[in-house]
Amino acid sequence: MPDAHDPVVKADENWRERGWPFGAHFRAALSLRQVDEMLRARDAANLQPFQLTSSRHEALAVLYFSRDGQMSLGTLGQRLMVHPTSVTATVDTLERLGLVERVAHPSDRRQTLARITPSGREVMEQACQLIAVEQFGLGSLSASEAESLCLLLKKVRRAAGLDRQGTAGAEASKSS
Numbered sequence: 001m002p003d004a005h006d007p008v009v010k011a012d013e014n015w016r017e018r019g020w021p022f023g024a025h026f027r028a029a030l031s032l033r034q035v036d037e038m039l040r041a042r043d044a045a046n047l048q049p050f051q052l053t054s055s056r057h058e059a060l061a062v063l064y065f066s067r068d069g070q071m072s073l074g075t076l077g078q079r080l081m082v083h084p085t086s087v088t089a090t091v092d093t094l095e096r097l098g099l100v101e102r103v104a105h106p107s108d109r110r111q112t113l114a115r116i117t118p119s120g121r122e123v124m125e126q127a128c129q130l131i132a133v134e135q136f137g138l139g140s141l142s143a144s145e146a147e148s149l150c151l152l153l154k155k156v157r158r159a160a161g162l163d164r165q166g167t168a169g170a171e172a173s174k175s176s
Contacts, residue, residue: 008034039137046130050123051097055080057127059090060099063116064124070115072105099123 003009008030015022040054047057062079063069071079077087091114094100099120105111116124131137138146 042134042137043131046134047127050127052123052127055082055086055090056094056099057124059087059094059114060116060120060124063100063114064121069121070103070113072111072113074111076114094120 008027011030012022012027015026043054043057047053052060058080059076062076063071073087073091074084076091077084080087080090082090091100091102094114095102099117100114101117103113103115105113138149141149
């Protein structure tokens with residue numbers, strides 16, 4: 001029996017009444033979007049004490065997991081898949097916070113490197129521990145359920161060609 005108070009069920013009913021496509025795939029997609037928003041909000045609350053946003057945290061993660069703890073702003077932008085202006089603004093803020101420093105490229109005077117500082121490493125470790133303590137917002141799932149969800153979503157990622165890109169930390173460690 002569907003839960004009439006569940007907003008996903010209600011949205012499905014609304015779509016069905018209008019003759020729009022509805023059903024299990026619609027409910028799953030809407031559920032994913034709602035969970036994504038919930039996880040982002042929880043992460044934002046956990047990162048706020050460190051003056052990090054999700055984009056600052058991701059940039060810090062790329063640097064943290066990179067081979068040398070540094071990379072050019074251009075490469076950082078590629079890893080984050082953001083416009084150079086966004087990378088500059090993010091690095092500016094991380095630099096003001098003392099978490100990243102800009103250094104000259106050792107062999108190319110045209111490039112500037114962003115390097116994670118010891119404070120940046122410490123903040124990264126503390127923030128990630130805080131997020132992990134809450135089981136990444138998925139504590140209501142058993143380990144087996146979380147693994148099943150991961151495998152299901154892997155099918156979606158694979159179909160979209162995303163399973164080869166990896167996460168920010170994994171990608172940075174492979175190519176820096």
